[in-house]
Amino acid sequence: MNVHLIRSSDFSAQTYQSVLQIVRQYEGPIEFLASESDAFISNAIEVEIESKEAFEKAQDLPKMNMSIYDDSRAELSLHSNRPRFSFPFKTKRANWKHFFDACEYYRSARKLPPEDLVILLTDTANEANWFGGADKTMKNAFIHTADWHHYFEGLNERFPIAYEVIAWTIRMLIVKDQTEMPNYWHNEPRGCMSDFCQNKRQIVLKMRTADICMDCMKLLQSSKVDVRIFGQLIDALEGVRTYFLSTERSLFLNRPSTVFVSGYLHRIFFPAYGNLELNLNPKQRAIYCFFLRHPEGVRLVELIDHRSEIGALYHRFSNFGTIEEIEESLNLLLDPLENNLNETLSRIRSAIKRTLGPRISPNYQIIGSRGELYRINLDAELIQFESQL
Numbered sequence: 001m002n003v004h005l006i007r008s009s010d011f012s013a014q015t016y017q018s019v020l021q022i023v024r025q026y027e028g029p030i031e032f033l034a035s036e037s038d039a040f041i042s043n044a045i046e047v048e049i050e051s052k053e054a055f056e057k058a059q060d061l062p063k064m065n066m067s068i069y070d071d072s073r074a075e076l077s078l079h080s081n082r083p084r085f086s087f088p089f090k091t092k093r094a095n096w097k098h099f100f101d102a103c104e105y106y107r108s109a110r111k112l113p114p115e116d117l118v119i120l121l122t123d124t125a126n127e128a129n130w131f132g133g134a135d136k137t138m139k140n141a142f143i144h145t146a147d148w149h150h151y152f153e154g155l156n157e158r159f160p161i162a163y164e165v166i167a168w169t170i171r172m173l174i175v176k177d178q179t180e181m182p183n184y185w186h187n188e189p190r191g192c193m194s195d196f197c198q199n200k201r202q203i204v205l206k207m208r209t210a211d212i213c214m215d216c217m218k219l220l221q222s223s224k225v226d227v228r229i230f231g232q233l234i235d236a237l238e239g240v241r242t243y244f245l246s247t248e249r250s251l252f253l254n255r256p257s258t259v260f261v262s263g264y265l266h267r268i269f270f271p272a273y274g275n276l277e278l279n280l281n282p283k284q285r286a287i288y289c290f291f292l293r294h295p296e297g298v299r300l301v302e303l304i305d306h307r308s309e310i311g312a313l314y315h316r317f318s319n320f321g322t323i324e325e326i327e328e329s330l331n332l333l334l335d336p337l338e339n340n341l342n343e344t345l346s347r348i349r350s351a352i353k354r355t356l357g358p359r360i361s362p363n364y365q366i367i368g369s370r371g372e373l374y375r376i377n378l379d380a381e382l383i384q385f386e387s388q389l
């Protein structure tokens with residue numbers, strides 16, 4: 001079975017060759033073939049990305065029959081050293097149809113058998129800001145090759161691009177119809193290749209884990225595809241992951257890394273996981289930051305003795321409610337006869353798990369048992385506050 005990797009002229013020829021080299025290392029029935037000519041994305045337009053938040057958010061799937069843009073041709077450039085981003089910045093973007101047109105054009109010009117897959121590698125950004133996508137037939141796909149250095153600092157972009165090539169090949173084999181794609185994606189990250197990554201930073205977690213979860217393994221098994229093909233593709237995914245881990249610190253997955261608490265509002269980030277942010281509401285954040293500030297641990301019944309510290313954090317983070325309302329909420333939180341504290345702790349637990357996935361999240365949880373000390377089991381030097389109370 002053939003997978004044709006075609007290059008749009010804006011994607012570095014050198015990186016393209018490196019990607020081919022990686023994906024061709026694994027033996028099996030799939031052949032990854034280089035394109036004989038470059039593809040043009042003729043309808044790319046220049047757009048301005050205003051903020052980091054917009055840059056890092058994958059939007060809903062675009063409608064496939066979107067209007068055609070003006071014919072302004074993508075600028076030709078062969079970056080090898082990609083500069084860091086500062087916002088706002090300008091980029092070229094095209095809609096999905098034009099990527100698939102390029103695939104179809106290649107397919108018909110070379111009279112490819114219909115079962116062959118065609119994957120376009122392009123620096124041109126796409127409508128909805130995805131890392132990649134496939135068309136209705138699930139035979140043509142595109143992968144966005146730019147921007148990886150924003151998520152994987154210091155890591156050569158050939159690895160994440162190779163990962164995407166393998167992952168899209170698997171997806172095109174197991175999902176028969178593009179309308180089934182929304183059911184295929186996991187909306188909550190599992191560290192699985194099928195994680196959707198609406199927050200695009202979650203891609204780092206997904207690639208470092210490079211797992212295929214049990215649900216996806218079942219999907220693989222139930223598809224009628226030659227088992228040797230999956231063997232080859234899974235070997236390749238695993239191989240790319242090994243590159244990731246060897247280019248970074250080894251033992252990465254088991255070793256806890258830094259929690260960074262940013263600025264006056266104490267936003268919480270995990271720098272080693274692509275700077276993913278832990279989103280907590282003001283009350284949850286007050287409790288979590290309190291435990292970060294007390295690595296020695298505190299019994300839940302003794303939290304009331306720390307009311308002024310928890311209160312100071314809570315007041316700082318709340319932008320709604322009067323002082324009285326916040327105080328009342330604090331009374332409820334610290335009342336041992338109420339269940340409010342347990343509920344809050346349980347919401348924090350779910351948020352951490354949702355952000356980091358089941359494999360990594362336990363390192364960062366507030367853990368304890370009734371009557372005993374509760375604490376976050378991290379060495380003090382892994383907890384970094386940018387500003388104190």
Ligand SMILES: [Zn+2]
Nearest residue numbers: 192194213216
């Ligand atoms: Zn999965």
